[in-house]
Amino acid sequence: MAGARERRVRAGEVELCVAELGDPERPTVVLVHGYPDSKEVWSEVAGHLAGRFHVVAYDVRGHGRSTAPRPLRGGFTLEKLMDDFLAVVDAVSPGRPVHLVGHDWGSVQSWEFVTSARAQGRIASFTSMSGPSLDHFGHWIARRLKRPTPRRAGQLLGQGVKSWYVYALHTPVLPELAWRGPLGKRWPAILRRLEKVPAGDYPTASLPSDAARGAWLYRDNIRPRLRHPRPDAHAHVPVQLVTPLGDAYLSERLYDDLEQWAPRLTRRTLPAGHWVPRTRPDLLATWITEFVTAVESGRQGVAPRLAPGRYAERFGGQLVLVTGAGSGIGRATALAFAEAGARVVCVDRDGGTAADTAGRCRAAGAPEAWAETADVGDEQAMEKLAEKVATAYGVVDVLVNNAGIGLSGPFLDTTPEDWRRVLDVNLWGVIHGCRLFGRQMAERGQGGHIVNTASAAAYQPSRALPAYATSKAAVLMLSECLRAELAGRGIGVTAVCPGLVDTGITSAARFTGVDAEEEKRRQRRAARLYGLRACPPEKVAAAVLEAVVRNRAVVPVTPGARGARLLSRLSPGALRALARVKPPL
Template sequence: MSLKGARERRVHTGGIELCVAELGDPAHPTVVLIHGYPDSKEVWAEVAERLADRFHVVLYDVRGHGRSSAPKPLRGGFTLEKLTDDFLAVADAVSPDRPVHLVGHDWGSVQSWEFVTVQRTEGRIASFTSISGPSLDHFGHWLKKRLTRPTPRRVAQFLGQGARSWYVYLLQIPVLPELAWRGPLGKRWPSMVRRAEGLPRDGYPTASLPEDAAHGAWLYRDNVRSRLSRPRTDAYAQVPVQLITPTRDDFLSERLFDDLSGWVPELTRRTLPAKHWVPRTRPDQVSTWIADFTLAQEKAISTPGGRASVTPETTRATRATRATRATRATRRKAMSQKPYTERFGGQLVLVTGAASGIGRATAFAFAEAGARIVAVDRDAEGAERTAELSRLIGAPDAWAEVVDVSDAEAMEKLAVRVAAEYGVVDILINNAGIGLSGPFLKTTPQEWKDVLDVNLWGVIHGCRLFGRQMAERGQGGHIVNIASAAAYQPSKSLPAYSTSKAAVLMLSECLRAELSQQDIGVSAICPGFVHTNITSTARFAGVDEAEQQRLRERSTRWYGLRNYPPERVAEAVLRATLRNEAVVPVTPEARGAQLLSRFAPGVLRRIARLEPPL
């Protein structure tokens, strides 16, 4: 594969020649993309093309990779100090007068951590985006903490990362890795990594892979053992850092970054429900985050007064000041939100029925966690208001889409439009629903159709269309279907509504079994009596319009007295998504009904004879 429209130059440093490619206008801010092992710069092709219209994008083959020459001898030629020399030579050649924004993946991130923490690069880097590659110094301190102060959790983390690092041990063996890469492993690697990671068939990896991998083994031999055993104590980041963590990475545990805030004064964390090679599998999301972070740092730099330099002393002082100013309530809130912001930040969440009630509250909850929101509803004004408020709350982006979920053709068009304009949905919330109360014998076929079209077919359309996109992407995802306690609590006055919600519950269970093979979780949320506007729009079978209005007002008053807010349901949705819970009864009455359905179904049948408020 090639980098379309790239301009190439050669940069000489330390007796080697680096192949450097550039895209975009050199007058724009410079973004330097550094590849990992066993890659070449072409791993960034999709990301680079997306960034080139707004940035001066620079990629180079690390020494010994792609079309850059290898040091002679190889031993000692790949130390972090020499890799830093290479970076500075490239930065001076492509952006001599302005600091560059650094982005690294895998070993590109490992070496970039060195660049942003050593004194001799001060003033040459404006920001750093780290993807799937820790600082060896931070990793060394992480290991020492778990060995010298063990707890059951720390021991488990140590053993877990040790198992993921199996390849590091093999690369320390002399000669054998080189023979494997130049032999059968080099031939089979492209198909192996495509199957394991879901990579597209587009000519990646390049033909230089066997030699790249053989040379790159010295990255590990020259650095890993020495740095992990004697990590630097001054490895503080001098610039703002954005950390992008794939949650399904087979090589790195998320726990490796638990202590990172102590080393990085200005840290932004993002997670992706993806595997290791996100520059290839998720270029849209990765390029969006890089662009947003880079532009934010450019704006900060251009602000009068600029940004003060960062030292270990200022880092500790800043942290102490923040801790002093924070109240206990603020700290508790920050800790409670942390799992959500780290897990959902930047993910694309689509919510149906988002104009009000549980849908709007759920959109807001994900927005507060930093997710991008697609608010879907047939109420155009309400959907737009939800999107607008989501952006104010914290969503990086939020869009409104107007559609009737019961319309199969309209939902097909929505799925195509969302994928094309915003990307594949990471989390789908099928929330849209309508209420219908009244005896079975008084419920007309049209009323049955109306309820099933929205409450059941709307969910089916969403799961089928967006679930298929998740499966085809091959990077997992999550589907949340809003059912109801009525799914397992029978009622003589809710036959149509209860039937539709029971079907949603069983659909969710079936989908959970099927889609687990694609790493897609499915949760069914079962609220009870929640104070939303469903009571003001619900229909009552077999009564005239005047009686309709009277019954709506009665139900609204009853639900108002119950006063269970939709925000509590939204919290349950986030928690279920985070934990991949199967069935979640939310309110006390929903939990009680679930217990009775298992252990005392006869009691539920007697309760079913009572008149409910809806």
């Protein structure tokens, strides 16, 4: 771990290698790794936390540069792992409780610490990921065996399949031979291919021997605890649970009843695999920082609250950028993400309306919100924006390319200048956003999501909207192409097709082939019609958040948009016939 100070801590028959970063006078965060890892799994997370906290990571006995017990059998029990933890805490934070973070088996053993009287008073909070309490797991299994409904039986079967590796690790000799042989050599490549874990200082060269010895974590603890789980395994500290929804080894259903055991519980979810300390270190560090800061502020008696909006457990602390955020769908979307606890960058070519939206976002629950002025159709302006956002705020987790303008009128009355204006904003604005911020997401290697606002006009032809519909059809196809290209990088892409929405775009839309007075009359009429028939922008904003959560490709929002989408597939001739109807303007 770059820049870390190392020390050796004696715990009974073993000597533990402990690494420290940051100021020892600040709150201490202890990071406990899992199997078959070493403390280096935390390198990226520790680096992000070190500016705010005293960060400690140690090699669990038998792993990394810590020594192994002799004999191995019986040397990895939860009781001995607690001895190690308490020895480390006494050395690095004497007299002051620490904030505990555990992943995989680091989380499994940490549950033992936070539910045991031996460690009471030595821990201030616990962040758990990808590792349940064996006691809670034992009770979870017992409840489902006692009342095996079809749903519960399916949950048991599903977790049983995911736990295939547990059975393998209980076999004698074979796991050790595999890890010290071909599996140990191929494990880094397996992680990169299946889990998208980046290369670097992890895993360490000690992996084969770490994994071979660490098999005793399973053999010493799994069977006895699952058969005889403790009835009093209640957490005595606030707990933050981070659940990766793509975990190949643990079902999210394992945590359905967790409030029973951890009443001061804060839940977080993210679309990621098992190794989130390596694949999502930025977001993980943000959540740990928020949680620890809330506990340190004096609210130890309650769990830190999430933002009030829907999907707060998913978007809290994430960085979201919305273009066209000064009004309409853009403003509603920025506010929806703010209510979900996201940090929001509000971009609009009108700096005043962007600043107003940013202020509303902070009032709605965003921990931070900023206003930026940019014309999305200006390539250089967007390049400067992307550089500034990355430098000042970080890499965007969710990008919403929403800025757009309307243009109505026959094709033969639409000038080249009209075409350029519409395509610059509606299409090139999306291209610039996807290219610049999408590249940053891809280079970071931690996934993300791009939402492009298209329109029902993208698949619903109209004699009155040739330029607008063309720009939105291009956005729809661009989104589909990008979705295919970026899927392997963990970046989702969604095209949202709102339909009739009551926004300011109608009153500001241009009409070709008419004089200024007639254009104003049509703008007023269009605004009245949309106000009577259209849905509110908040409905589109809600659809955007749900689309990101569910990683949807194309999202028609209004009934009209959904009907047109269905017709475009089942009866395109009917849509072509409707396109010939002259609009009532």
